[in-house]
Amino acid sequence: MPIKLRPDANDYGQSLRPGERAPACYAASAEPSRGRLHAESECPTRSPFQRDRDRVLHSTAFRRLTYKTQVFLPHEGDHYRTRLTHTLEVAQIARTVARQLRLDEDLAETIALAHDLGHSPFGHAGERALDAVMRDFGGFDHNAQSIRIVMSLERKYLAFDGLNLTWETLEGLAKHNGPIGDRSSPVAKAVRPVDEWRSLALDKWASAEAQAASLADDIAYLSHDVDDGLRAGLISLDALFEAPVAGAIARDVAALAGDAEVGRSIYEITRRMITAMVSDVIGESRRRLAGLAPETSGDIRNAGRATIAFSEPMMRDLAKLKAFLFQAVYHHRKVMDVMGRAEQIVSNLFGRYNADPRSLPDDWRDAFMTLDARGRTRLTCDFLAGQTDRYALAEYRRLFDAKVELR
Secondary structure: OOOOEOOOOOOOOOOOOOOOOOOEOOOHHHOOOOOEOOOOOOOOOOOHHHHHHHHHHOOHHHHHHHHOEOOOOHHHOOOOOEHHHHHHHHHHHHHHHHHHOOOOHHHHHHHHHHOOOOOOOOHHHHHHHHHHHOHHHOOOOHHHHHHHHHHHHOOOOOOOOOOOOEHHHHHHHHOOOOOOOOOOOHHHHHOHHHHHHOOOOOOOOOOHHHHHHHHHHHHHHHHHHHHHHHHOOOOOHHHHOOOOOHHHHHHHHHHHHOOOOHHHHHHHHHHHHHHHHHHHHHHHHHHHHHHHOOOOHHHHHOOOOOOOOOOHHHHHHHHHHHHHHHHHHHOOHHHHHHHHHHHHHHHHHHHHHHHOHHHOOHHHHHHHOOOOHHHHHHHHHHHHHOOOHHHHHHHHHHHHOOOOOOO
16 A cells, blocks of 8 residues: 655655655644644744754753763763764754655654753763662653753743643653653653643654654664774774674775775764664665555554664664673773763762752752752752763862862
8 A cells, every 4th residue: 555645745665855855644744733731822934843943952951962971071082972963963864764754854853852951961870870869769861851851941931941842842752762651650750741731642652753763863872882982992893893783884894995094994884884774774664654554643653563663684783783882882991980980970969969058059059948858859960960071070179179080
């Protein structure tokens, strides 16, 4: 059964020409948005999803991503990814996938741009530290924190707290890792006001745009962590030859490279990795769309499985590649030593702020004094989670009169 497109679309499956855009009937933009929690008049120059994107880009949390760690601390080298450059790579890949599958590019991009807003300083090390100190108060989850930021912690507008994003964007953030079966999970709790206003059907799949953004996240970090790992000397080319997905590509590049600069070979490997993974997603997703024959975005949500997906062989290989990176990069002694010290910094800062509210900035201290013990603990967590790496290090020097080196 052929896939139905908007009336002005080409036949499904044909490659789009540069700049061509023809959303399918199952794209989010084929139907009116389900709206915003706080009613607003529509923008005369932008679609609801374009407006969401702009609000994310202009948020304080987005700017802070510049100095938040991805894997390597920003001061370890100018060319390593930060949380911001990672986010931009995810957004670019999400748009590519969305364009080829006739989805709403703006929604896919918006979800990609917002998906990591809740990350703490020092990447997953900071997240582990905050989760440990918040264990008796609901824990800490960066996906849930992203939702809390866009729903309440950003304070820019006169009429409401947060960014007042559309239902579709919030759904994509909530289901970034797929359907949510546990209603007591941090993400489910964070998004409860929206779910009570207009059900998010948390146990079902998100829009195709949200699924595309989620896979773009995997594609981006797997390729750039190989790149950064090679440049940092944590992975050798010889070791990479045996890795799934990257190995065959690395061997082909090595055979072609000759006496070329190593940096050129590294870039050639990672760009071919991205092409291979994106091509696999597009091919597999087209097969699934053809089988499902969706007529609305609701058909994607009710499909019972992911519609935008890697093929089974690619999924198996990527699981092996993740295991390789886990051992070679994320658990490398150099990385673990630095992140172990970073965890201690976050833990110590949390203890100091929570015990001595005078150490907080004036506006945070004033809010702290109006809360009960649980509220104070969460406020301390929010303040610390919003810090950049360099701000956290400066605060540690200020509060503990200690010079710390994370190298």
